[in-house]
Amino acid sequence: MTHETALPGRLIALEGPDGAGKSTQVRLLERWLAGLGCKVFLTEWNSSELVKETTRRGKRKQLLTPTTFSLIHATDFASRYERQILPMLKSGHLVLCDRYIYTSFARDVVRGCDIEWVRNLYGFAKEPDLTFLIRLPLETAVQRVNRGNRKLKFFEAGMDLGLSPDPQECFRLFQGRVQEQYGKLASLFPFVAVDGSLDVPAQQALIRGQVMEKIELSLFRRKAQASR
């Protein structure tokens, strides 16, 4: 990974398995930072316009293999990285990422990709200044995702891995493996662990506290302009 210390912006990533509450936390963080007057930009995993259609087709028609699943997500990431994340960092923003490269490091390896190959794909990506890993017990995560008896999608449930013909069971086994990979990554990278079984405000307080401690927020305030 590249260390571009010269960049005036700061990169904050939230990671964790499905159902951990990343999106909730990252949105609260964004609101708070924006409220403080900071230049902030939030980007989500798998959201670039460029490859959206390809990913959708690949998932709907189940065309994706472990290799192309990994590559299409890397393409999405590269597109957001080159067109948004890097320019935002260069122009002094706080960039918040709802999932970052570690998501691929965990998931794609569970799907059978070689970890070195996957890490090479993302070799151009800057290491975040702060990465939060939200962890919670497998059963809690599974229950949260299954809340409302929503039908799990094929790749979301890890059905391509063929761990079980039952989507619910397959999802549980798949998520177990993903969590195991996150555990391994936590020993390799300086993640800040967040206990996802705490209530939402308690988690957010912890995250904000870390952000204030590690990042000099006054540097990221917009110059005083007509604020309404």
Place this chain on the structure above:
Amino acid sequence: MKESYGGTLPRLDLSSLPGTLIVIEGPDCAGRTTQGDLVSRWLEQKGYAVARTGLARSRLAGRSLRRAKTGNMLTQKTMSLFYATDFYDQLENTVIPALRSGLVVLADRWIYTLIARDVVRGADRDWVKRMYSMALVPQAVYYLDAPPRTLVERTLARYSRLNYWEAGMDLGSPGDWYEGFIGYQKRLRTEFSRLREEYGFERVNANRGAAAVFGELKEKIGAMLVNGGTR
């Protein structure tokens, strides 16, 4: 037994692929399509079933990739990765199944063009090569080589205009498309000669008529198939 360039494709068995993988490489207007058509017809006459593949033709990503190129939407690493997605989709879903059925796969370009284009655009050589490390090693690669001046003449004779990408216009050359084309093709050619040494493929002089080029290809491919298509 087919081999890759080092990496292992997850969940794919390469142990029984009796087919033969032949690659025709080279720049645009070197005559790849013409030769591909001739070779394919000739092989079929000899009784070989032929499957053809080429860049940006995958079911998964081909159409989106071509559209993104038209819209100048692609930044450098994004383009590299999008092409890799397209390449591996065809490798896994077209090339390998065809080889498993014992076909001759005639590929219009392989990882070499993809590597050369990325490197010329400033990508880290090692990064690209590792990305393609799971690609199969072809039984034969024929590189149709022609000087940039020949390519530009052929392109103009055929289309009456130069193509934005083939003229390397995304590389930020000034407004001169002719010089842009020559300069870009020169850099590609240098990269190709480097790749040729590294990956050991055969150069075929394409700076001459189609019949002469086809004659040489027939001779080479014929000899290779007699030897069982093994390296």
